Amino acid sequence: MTDTCQDLRRRVRDLVAEWDFTPRCDSWASGYDPDFSQELGRRGLLAVTWPKEFGGAEGTNVDRFAVSEELLRAGAPVAAHWVGERQIGPSLLRHGTRELQEEFCPPLARAEYRFALGMSEPDAGSDLAAVRTKAVRDGDSWRVTGRKIWTSGAHRATHLYLLARTSQEEDKHAGLTEFIVSMDSPGITVSPILDLRGEHHFNEVVLEDVHVPGRWVIGDIGAGWPQVVGQLSFERGGPERFLSTYPLLTAVLRANLADDTARRELRALAGRLQVLRRWTLENARAMDAGHTPSTHAAMSKYLGNKFERDVIAWARPLMPRADRSIRALYDQAVAASPASGIRGGAAQVMLSVIAKGKK
Ligand SMILES: Cc1cc2nc3c(=O)[nH]c(=O)nc-3n(C[C@H](O)[C@H](O)[C@H](O)COP(=O)(O)OP(=O)(O)OC[C@H]3O[C@@H](n4cnc5c(N)ncnc54)[C@H](O)[C@@H]3O)c2cc1C
The missing domain is CATH 2.40.110.10 (Butyryl-CoA Dehydrogenase, subunit A, domain 2)
Structure with a gap:
């Protein structure tokens, strides 16, 4: 990990520690706090890959991965800026006129516009x-x-x-x-x-x-078609596709709820988490190299969704001993789970994209 990534992670952790919020699962889709998003913008933690003239930091997609991962792990309320920062800004920077970039990218980097x-x-x-x-x-x-x-x-x-x-x-x-x-x-x-x-x-x-x-x-x-296909790589290939249930996983562990069986199963989950992390980082690296990793992103989404469902199945037998806050995380994860396999493209469609190896 580069010094820049370390620094970004530390700055996100500082803000998360300062901010008053209740961590939630699926926070990138349903954790809504525009003030938090704007504070991220003020601290230079949004749009890190964008040119400085448009409010960015000219960092890499690997840097952005570090920021996203920290926010998602914390279950922070990031839904207000997520779509605009993840895919609209990058799409404008790829395809938009300079006039459009000047009009939209700086307010998106400050989380003033919500898409x-x-x-x-x-x-x-x-x-x-x-x-x-x-x-x-x-x-x-x-x-x-x-x-x-x-x-x-x-x-x-x-x-x-x-x-x-x-x-x-x-x-x-x-x-x-x-x-x-x-x-x-x-x-x-x-x-x-x-x-x-x-x-x-x-x-x-x-x-x-x-x-x-x-x-x-x-x-x-x-x-529009080739452009939107490129946008879908940003939409499908990020860490939100496997970290939506992470706050539940860590809350269960922190509360020491895992019995012997759960601890054994946890090793397999931890291994899969590392695989998904590395796999998804490859999407970021591919984007940094100027590629559109559509097939790779579809794989991230498909495998990430399976992982998130398995985290829920792992936590289920432990819920009778869980306190109210952990059960709330579990309920959020369960509620989001059926939709997670569909939003951004259904699982069967991901398999079809993968099988065809579409670029
Ligand atoms: C929580 C959530 C949030 C969403 N947010 C947005 C949003 O903000 N903006 C937006 O535009 N859309 C959004 N969507 C819509 C989402 O992108 C679509 O639901 C998704 O693309 C599937 O389309 P559909 O619902 O029309 O299902 P259909 O296309 O009718 O598919 C139904 C089922 O048929 C199967 N199927 C379909 N085609 C194939 C195929 N070629 N091969 C194999 N099986 C196939 C799949 O199992 C699929 O689940 C959201 C969906 C959800 C669940």
Whole structure:
């Protein structure tokens, strides 16, 4: 580990120790505290890979891995900035115009903007290229009409990343374009979709003739598909894909709840955790080398999800002796578990990506 990584880890630990929060499982998706996110930004712990002129530190994706790992291990409330910092900023830096980068990257690095992902639609989930939301030109601008679903955090977002169809082509992967949409635009209706526990994380977002400025197109018109595939590597290939249940694992150990059987099983889990760590670090290294590790990221997601489910199964028999705070972590892990295999791409689809070895 480099000195920079060590320093970043220490700075994250300092902030985590100072901040008043209750650790939770799945904190990158449901631990929401915009003040915490903004404090990370003030301390230079967000956007560490971005150019300095856009609020970054010109570090590596391995540095960013160190920051993310510390935050996730602590179960810190990072959901407010996660999507924007993980994949929107990097996507803008790869494909956006300089004007777009100047407009969005500095506020994202300060966690002032919160992004939701408008990819999935009622008939376009695993088959994302089937997107039907339409964007048509209106002078220098665009008008967007369509329906997005499962849009996590849209009710709290300032902006929506939107994948829309800008032309009808024979190949459905062609004719897609990426946009940024302001969530306070007239014509947007956000309706909650409650999960099984009655909690509100995701939404349906209906767009009716929504105005989008021409400068808010990301990259080339019609090149949305290859661009979004690159974005999915950031989405699928990070440590959040195996550390969502880590706060539960450590809380059980700290409370000394593990019996002999659990301790034996723990050795196997600890070994797998190391494998996943190294594997996922390879994604970061590949990104640093300028690659888009789609297949490798799909493997991280698939194996990480299996690991998280096995942590829950490991903890289950120990719960009768657990106190309320540990049972709360267990409940959070169980509640997030079915969705973890689906969000960001279903497990079977990950296997399909891996089998085809898609780049
Ligand atoms: C917690 C959570 C948060 C989410 N947040 C967002 C978000 O913020 N933004 C967003 O755009 N989307 C979001 N999604 C949507 C998510 O990306 C989709 O649910 C996912 O891509 C699957 O699409 P689908 O639900 O339409 O299922 P379908 O595509 O209908 O698939 C259903 C099942 O069919 C099987 N299947 C489908 N295709 C294949 C195939 N080719 N090969 C083998 N099996 C297959 C899989 O088992 C799959 O689980 C979220 C989902 C969840 C659960």
